[in-house]
Amino acid sequence: MSDVVISTRGVKKRFGQTEALRGIDLDIERGEVLAVMGPSGSGKSTLLHCLAGVVVPDAGSVHYGEVSVGELNEHRRARLRLTEFGFVFQFGQLLPDLSAIDNVAIPLLLAGMSRRDANSEARDWLGRLGLAGLGRKLPAELSGGEAQRVAIARALAPRPKVLFADEPTGSLDSLAAENVMTTLLKLVRDTETTVVVITHDPRTAAYADREIIVRDGRLSGAAPVGAR
Amino acid sequence: MDKSLALLGLLSVEPSYGYDLKHTYDRYFGSQKPLAFGQVYATLARQTRDELIVTRGEESGGGPDRKRYEILPAGRQNLEQWLFTPDVPSQALQSNLFAKTVVALLADDDAHRLLDIQRAQHMTRMRELTRAKESADILTIVMLDHALFHIEADLRWIDMTSARLTEMKEGLQ
Numbered sequence: 522m523s524d525v526v527i528s529t530r531g532v533k534k535r536f537g538q539t540e541a542l543r544g545i546d547l548d549i550e551r552g553e554v555l556a557v558m559g560p561s562g563s564g565k566s567t568l569l570h571c572l573a574g575v576v577v578p579d580a581g582s583v584h585y586g587e588v589s590v591g592e593l594n595e596h597r598r599a600r601l602r603l604t605e606f607g608f609v610f611q612f613g614q615l616l617p618d619l620s621a622i623d624n625v626a627i628p629l630l631l632a633g634m635s636r637r638d639a640n641s642e643a644r645d646w647l648g649r650l651g652l653a654g655l656g657r658k659l660p661a662e663l664s665g666g667e668a669q670r671v672a673i674a675r676a677l678a679p680r681p682k683v684l685f686a687d688e689p690t691g692s693l694d695s696l697a698a699e700n701v702m703t704t705l706l707k708l709v710r711d712t713e714t715t716v717v718v719i720t721h722d723p724r725t726a727a728y729a730d731r732e733i734i735v736r737d738g739r740l741s742g743a744a745p746v747g748a749r
Numbered sequence: 750m751d752k753s754l755a756l757l758g759l760l761s762v763e764p765s766y767g768y769d770l771k772h773t774y775d776r777y778f779g780s781q782k783p784l785a786f787g788q789v790y791a792t793l794a795r796q797t798r799d800e801l802i803v804t805r806g807e808e809s810g811g812g813p814d815r816k817r818y819e820i821l822p823a824g825r826q827n828l829e830q831w832l833f834t835p836d837v838p839s840q841a842l843q844s845n846l847f848a849k850t851v852v853a854l855l856a857d858d859d860a861h862r863l864l865d866i867q868r869a870q871h872m873t874r875m876r877e878l879t880r881a882k883e884s885a886d887i888l889t890i891v892m893l894d895h896a897l898f899h900i901e902a903d904l905r906w907i908d909m910t911s912a913r914l915t916e917m918k919e920g921l922q
Contacts, residue, residue, distance in 0.1 A: 560912060703883070723904045724897060727875035734865065736911075741865055 524551040526683065526715050527572055531581035534567050541567040543738035544581065554709065554716040556729035564738040565719045566687060572717060573606055573685045574598040585683075603631065607676035607714075611688040614672050615660040621647060622656035625675045632679055646674040650704055666697030673705055677714070684709060686718040690725045702728045752784065753792045754831045757820065760802060761828055764819040767793055780889065793818055801827055846903075850910060854918050864911050871900050871907070 525548045532545040541564045549555055549572075557565050570576045571583055574590045577598075583590040585601065593601065602608075615624045625643035630636065647656050650670040660668050669689060676684055689705070690698035706728050709716050718729060726732045734741040752774075759765065759773050767789055775783045793816075796802045801824035804816040820828070846867060853860040878893045878900075885893065910917075 560908070723872065723875060723901050724879070726872065727879040727897070729876075732872055734868070741861070 525549065526551045526553075526586065527717075528584045529572065529581065532568075532571055532578045532583060533580040534564075534571060534576065534578050536567075540738055542571065542578070545571075545735075545738075545740060547572075547733065547740065549715060549717065551715055552710075552713040553731075554706065554718065554729040556726035556732035557717060557719045557735060558721070558723075558726055558732050559735035559741070561721075563735045565735045567738075568735060569685055569687060569717060569719055573608070573683075574601050603628070604679075605682045607679065607681035607684040609669075609672050609676045609684065609686040609689045611691040612665075612668075615668055615675075617660050620657050620659060621652065621663065621671045621674075624660070624671055625678050628675060628679045642678060643674070646678045647671070649708060650674045651700075664697070665693050666701055669693060669697075669701050670704060673701070673708075677708060677712070680712065681714060683715045683717065686716065688719055688721065690720065690722060695724070698722065698725060750778065751831065752778075752788070753796065754828065756789065756792055757796065757801060757824055757828050758831075760818055760820045761825060764805065764817050766815075766817055770818070777888065780892070796824065799823075846907075850914075850917075851921070854914065854921055860914050860917075861911060864907050864914075868904060868907050871904050875900050875904075 527547075527549040529545050529547045532542050532547075533540070534542040543564075545568060547568075557568060559565050567576070571578050574583070574585070574593065575598075577591045585605065588601070590598065590601070615621075616627070619627075622640060622643045625646055626636075626639040629639035629642055634642065644653075644656055647653060650673060652667060652670055652674070655663065655667060655671075658667075660671070663671065669692075673689070676686075686705075690701055693701060702725055705716075708714075716729075718725070720726050755778055756770060756774060759770060759777075765773065767786070770793075771784055771786055771789045774789070778784075793802065797804060797818075800821060802818050802820050805819050806817045846864075849863055850860050852858075853863050875897060878897050882890050882893050
C-alpha cells in the first residue's frame with residue numbers, strides 16, 4: 522500500500538513575467554528517494570521550495586501528510602521546516618566561524634537540546650559520516666567533500682522526516698560525489714527518511730529510487746504521479 | 750577487448766598452465782562471459798605457432814593441461830604495442846538514437862517523448878549498475894564505473910539534443 526508523505530496537485534508559481542511552475546502533480550512516498558532533474562531554469566528549485574514550504578504556490582495544493590502547507594502562515598511554515606525537514610545545498614551553507622561540531626549542533630540547540638547533548642549528538646553524526654576526528658576543524662580547513670558531509674550531518678541530526686537536497690554533489694569531483702551519495706543513502710535508508718534531491722548529474726540521480734524531469738515548469742516523461 | 754592479447758598479458762606476469770590461465774582470465778575479465786577452454790587452447794596454439802609464447806616442462810603422456818606456457822620476447826613486444834597504442838574512440842557517429850530522432854522530427858512525431866523514453870531506460874540501467882556497486886569488490890566497481898560513465902555520456906547527448914529539437918526541426922525544413 523502506498524504511503525504518500527508529500528502530495529501536490531496543479532501547483533503553479535509565477536515570478537513576475539516568468540511562469541516557473543505550470544501545474545505539477547506529484548506524490549512522494551515515505552522513505553522514497555526521488556531525484557528531480559531537468560535543464561537550468563526549468564523550475565526544479567521552485568518545485569523544491571514549494572514542496573518544502575519555503576514559498577507558497579499561486580495555485581494548486583501541497584500537502585505534507587494531512588497538512589495543507591499553503592494554508593499555513595509564515596511562522597507555522599518555518600516551524601514545519603525546522604521540525605520536519607532537513608536541507609542540503611550545493612555550497613556555502615556552513616557557518617564559517619564555527620567548527621564542524623558546532624555547525625552540526627546548531628539545529629539541535631534550536632530544537633531545545635542542551636549544549637552537552639547537542640555536542641554529543643553532533644559528534645555521533647560526524648562519526649556516522651566518516652568525519653570522526655574532524656569535529657574541531659573550521660569549514661575552511663575541510664575539503665569540499667568533507668564540508669558537504671558536515672552539511673549532511675547537520676541536516677540529518679535533528680532526524681527530519683524529509684531531506685531536501687539541491688545539487689548536493691554539484692561542487693564535488695566524481696569520487697567525492699560518490700562518497701557523499703553512498704554515505705547519505707545508507708543513512709537515509711537506515712532511518713527511512715524521505716529524500717528529494719535536485720541534481721544535474723545522472724550518476725547522482727542513479728542513487729534515487731526514481732527520477733522526475735521538470736521541463737518548462739511541467740513534469741516531463743512517463744512517470745508523474747507516484748509511479749515508482 | 751582483445752582476448753588473445755589479454756591472455757598474453759596474463760602470461761607476461763608469470764608462466765601458466767592453460768587451465769590456470771583460463772581461471773585467471775575469468776577472475777579479472779570473465780565475470781560477464783567466462784572464456785571457453787577451447788578458445789583458450791586455440792589461442793595458445795596460435796600464439797605458440799607465431800612464436801609469441803613457448804611451452805615448457807611438458808610431461809610425457811600429458812594432455813594439453815600438462816603444458817606450461819611462457820611468453821617470448823616477440824610476445825612481450827606485441828604486448829607493449831597493445832598497451833601503449835591508444836584505442837580509437839567509438840566512430841558510431843550515426844547511432845540508432847540519432848536516426849530515430851531525425852525520423853521523428855521529419856515525420857512530425859514526438860521526438861521529445863522518444864528521448865524521454867530513452868532517458869528513462871538509461872536511468873533504469875544506471876540505477877541497476879549503481880546498486881550493483883554497493884556490494885562489489887574494487888575491480889568490479891571500476892568495471893561498473895566504466896559502463897556508468899558511458900551511459901552518462903549518452904544521457905548528456907540526450908539532454909543536449911532535447912534542448913536542440915526546435916533548432917533541429919527548423920534545420921530539417
